[in-house]
Amino acid sequence: MDQAERYRHDGGFVLEHAFGAAEIAAVTAAIxxxxxxxxxxxxxxxxxxxxxxxxxxxxxxxxxxxxxxxLREFARHPVFCDLVHDLIGNDVRLYWDQSVYKKPAADEEFPWHQDNGYTYIEPQQYLTCWVALTDATVDNGCPWILPGAHRMGTLAHRSTPLGFECLSNPDGAIALELDAGSIAVFSSLTPHRTGPNRTRAIRKAYILQYAPDGAVSYVGGGDAVTCDAADRQFWILRGGLRE
Ligand SMILES: O=C(O)CCC(=O)C(=O)O
Structure with missing residues (x-):
């Protein structure tokens, strides 16, 4: 099964060794x-x-x-341009970016959720690229996904002290262990969680999310807001071409 088919069928896949050590070092230094x-x-x-x-x-x-x-330049890296072209289309913007560092003291999981369960976006399916800046393993809190569950749409989430949660210990979950420089690519509708960090080193990730131009968000259940903030939701592809 190729990666686009795996994305449609499972809701995610791993793109191995997408970035070299020097690129990851530069991103980590910027963060x-x-x-x-x-x-x-x-x-x-x-x-x-x-x-x-x-x-x-x-x-x-x-x-x-x-x-x-x-990091602005990294968000437009040809790897992401190719991914968004194949998985979203010709007119795509950065929707969100954030680093997530899980420290050795983090002995709690980050609960099962869909990214669209935090802030509701239309269209509901956008693309999350979870870039491993360090090796991500089951021991230090790599992502887990529930293959196929993205086809259920946006699920109800409840608020917990650790984050929003839509599922608890579902059957069929798989761990996505990643070498530094690899990407876990998954849908905003794919339920995922990360485990505790039981090692002595920080697990570092940089998450970039891409949405079709014209996507709108409903922050806190309020009015539709077009996702086109000039400073952070800029064009990645316009008419199929890299901006
Ligand atoms: O990287 C993590 O530990 C969790 C991050 C995550 O799942 C998210 O930001 O949606």
Missing amino acids: EPLEQETEAFLATRPDGRYGIARAGEITFRPHLVTRSAV
Whole structure:
């Protein structure tokens, strides 16, 4: 089965060794000062928490492209242009980007969810590229997906202290172990979770999400907002061509 077929059938696949060591080192270096800012901010919070982020355990740093030319350029890397062309179409924008660092103290899972279960987007299916900046293993909290479940549409999610959750211990889940530089490519409708980090090293990921031009979000159940913020939802492909 080829990758496009696997995406349609299972809702995701691994693109191995998409980026070289130097590219991953440059991306990691660009994220580093922002990650330090994030931890410094969390340290100012009385309980070390902000939303689903927990100081020293798990950090989420969104909209990095607004702060780094290196990451803006990375978001338009030919690898992503090819992926979005084949899996979305000719007119595509970056929808969201964020780093997620899971620290050795993170002994909780990040619960089963669909990305479309956090902020509801129309069309409901957009593309998540979970780029491994370090090797991601079952031991340090690699992603798991539930193949085929993307065909059920957006599921109901409940709020938990660890994040939104749509499923609990489903049968048939598979771990996507990734070498640094590989990408877990999956649909915004594919239920996924990550496990605890039981190692002594930080598991680092940079997540980039792409949506068709014209996609709208309903933040907090409010009015439709077109996903075209100039500083972070810029064109990736327009008329099939790289912008
Ligand atoms: O990388 C992680 O540990 C979880 C991130 C995730 O699933 C997400 O941001 O949707």
